[in-house]
Amino acid sequence: xxxxxxxxxxxxxxxxxxxxxxxxxxxxxxxxxxxxxxxxxxxxxxxxxxxxxxxxxxxxxxxxxxxxxxxxxxxxxxxxxxxxxxxxxxxxxxxxxxxxxxxxxxxxxxxxxxxxxxxxxxxxxxxxxxxxxxxxxxxxxxxxxxxxxxxxxxxxxxxxxxxxxxxxxxxxxxxxxxxxxxxxxxxxxxxxxxxxxxxxxxxxxxx
Numbered sequence: 001x002x003x004x005x006x007x008x009x010x011x012x013x014x015x016x017x018x019x020x021x022x023x024x025x026x027x028x029x030x031x032x033x034x035x036x037x038x039x040x041x042x043x044x045x046x047x048x049x050x051x052x053x054x055x056x057x058x059x060x061x062x063x064x065x066x067x068x069x070x071x072x073x074x075x076x077x078x079x080x081x082x083x084x085x086x087x088x089x090x091x092x093x094x095x096x097x098x099x100x101x102x103x104x105x106x107x108x109x110x111x112x113x114x115x116x117x118x119x120x121x122x123x124x125x126x127x128x129x130x131x132x133x134x135x136x137x138x139x140x141x142x143x144x145x146x147x148x149x150x151x152x153x154x155x156x157x158x159x160x161x162x163x164x165x166x167x168x169x170x171x172x173x174x175x176x177x178x179x180x181x182x183x184x185x186x187x188x189x190x191x192x193x194x195x196x197x198x199x200x201x202x203x204x205x206x207x
Contacts, residue, residue, distance in 0.1 A: 001023060001024070002017070002026055006044070006047070009048075015063075016077075019075075021173050025174065027178075028174065028176075028179070029077075029175075030054070030178055031050050031052075031054040031178060033050075054178075058181065074174070076184065078172060078176075080187035081178070082115070082172075082176065083100070084177050085123075085144070087186075093183055093186035094185075094189065097186040098190040098193075102192055103115050103116070103197060104171065105192075110197050113169030114167070114169050115170070115171070116166055119177075120164070120172045121163060121164050122144055122146060122151075123163060123177075124163035129141070151164070152164070163176070
């Protein structure tokens with residue numbers, strides 16, 4: 001959990017995390033950018049710079065998710081992080097978000113409510129592998145590599161089991177990455193008009 005002192009200084013973050021599952025971290029909120037840091041910059045100061053970057057980029061209006069959306073902002077951020085890992089073309093992000101929303105809503109053909117999202121399982125597998133390895137080796141670790149074991153068969157510890165979206169229905173417990181604004185907007189307004197429940201990456205189609 002983020003320290004109380006940090007939450008006290010970021011009321012918007014405290015409000016969002018109050019709607020999150022117990023034990024929610026800052027995953028998804030650390031905004032990627034170029035930051036000017038000094039040799040004596042502390043980890044806490046760097047985290048605050050990244051949270052400031054998130055707040056500036058996302059803005060307060062996106063945090064106030066309309067009730068009819070049916071999701072909290074934390075859930076929107078979680079969905080957006082999956083879209084971020086799946087999409088290449090910005091114009092396709094709302095459609096990809098729509099596919100996952102249709103699966104969440106259990107449209108005909110996906111009555112199980114399973115997202116079947118590869119990135120959520122890979123994220124959990126990466127977390128397990130990093131925990132098992134030496135910290136010095138983290139720099140050389142290859143993230144987002146698809147495991148050889150079929151994703152539905154990957155065994156995860158209890159605290160990560162919810163990220164196996166081939167087994168557990170609905171959204172995973174939290175974000176798996178920091179999404180771009182395009183992915184957040186797609187998750188806020190997914191395109192579900194055509195009721196798509198699948199999408200396919202075309203290898204030679206530019207995304």
